[in-house]
Amino acid sequence: MNTLLSLVPEAFETIVRILGALLCLGGIGICLRLLFIRETDMAEGRFVRRAHVNLPTVEYYKLMAFAGLLALPVAAALVANYHVFEGVHEVSACGQCHVMRPMMNDLRDPNSQTLAARHFQNKLIPEQQCYNCHADYGFRGSLEAKMDGYRHLARYVTGTNTEPIRFRGIFDNHNCLRCHQGTAKFVRVASHHTVAAHLETSEMSCLNCHGKAHPSRGQRTPGSPDYERLMAKEAG
Amino acid sequence: MNLRVEAGGAILAFIITGLFVVWPNPYFMALFSFFAQPLFVIVIVLYLHRVFRELRAKGIV
Numbered sequence: 001m002n003t004l005l006s007l008v009p010e011a012f013e014t015i016v017r018i019l020g021a022l023l024c025l026g027g028i029g030i031c032l033r034l035l036f037i038r039e040t041d042m043a044e045g046r047f048v049r050r051a052h053v054n055l056p057t058v059e060y061y062k063l064m065a066f067a068g069l070l071a072l073p074v075a076a077a078l079v080a081n082y083h084v085f086e087g088v089h090e091v092s093a094c095g096q097c098h099v100m101r102p103m104m105n106d107l108r109d110p111n112s113q114t115l116a117a118r119h120f121q122n123k124l125i126p127e128q129q130c131y132n133c134h135a136d137y138g139f140r141g142s143l144e145a146k147m148d149g150y151r152h153l154a155r156y157v158t159g160t161n162t163e164p165i166r167f168r169g170i171f172d173n174h175n176c177l178r179c180h181q182g183t184a185k186f187v188r189v190a191s192h193h194t195v196a197a198h199l200e201t202s203e204m205s206c207l208n209c210h211g212k213a214h215p216s217r218g219q220r221t222p223g224s225p226d227y228e229r230l231m232a233k234e235a236g
Numbered sequence: 237m238n239l240r241v242e243a244g245g246a247i248l249a250f251i252i253t254g255l256f257v258v259w260p261n262p263y264f265m266a267l268f269s270f271f272a273q274p275l276f277v278i279v280i281v282l283y284l285h286r287v288f289r290e291l292r293a294k295g296i297v
Binding site: 020024025027028032068073076077079084087150153 | 263
């Protein structure tokens, strides 16, 4: 299934979008009918004819209530949660919050030496570059990361965040190790074996030796010489 | 069967969810996550409460 979806990600996204819109429109239509229902519509002995089937009005409205107040809300919420957890895999999705723009612009800067930019320049991660290193946010990620994501979202939309943003938690090294661990290049480095236990528990950050992942807080501070360049919109 | 409150709540939640699905952005995402989704849960709970009350009144459950 995943292979199939990866072949047609854009088409799948469009299908999900259309399906979501149809579910919501259907739900609104049914609920509007329920909202303006009259006592006389529910009178005994009245029938509704739909597709060659005669249904007592009361039963018909009960079916509508089941669809509009239970089945469609569940379906619409599932489709919308696809966007919450899976739709955010694209770099452009992360860049929709302007505080993320410095990371996105730096990633694509051919002259940058940050870890993220070097991965991008060498095509080590061909797509979904943000998500591949921050995989905890997706559907299969940890609950802690999801709570963090909701906190970030709440702070962003309420304007209670301050620039430059900073990562409060501890970055899970498994985001790096799931690609690098066991590769010939990784195994060849003696210090990886020395600190293996610390890397495994994320007690020691990969960045201690491999440099910063993104532009520094100083560079991302409004008013700094790099701020305007990092915030340029056209790179998005 | 008066389900006006539930239907009104569901319409509001459907509108927000629809906007988020068609134009996903941080603001609609926040509205969906913190308002529409809990509203759907409230609507479903109120609806199921009605259903069980009716079934109990009929002696089915």
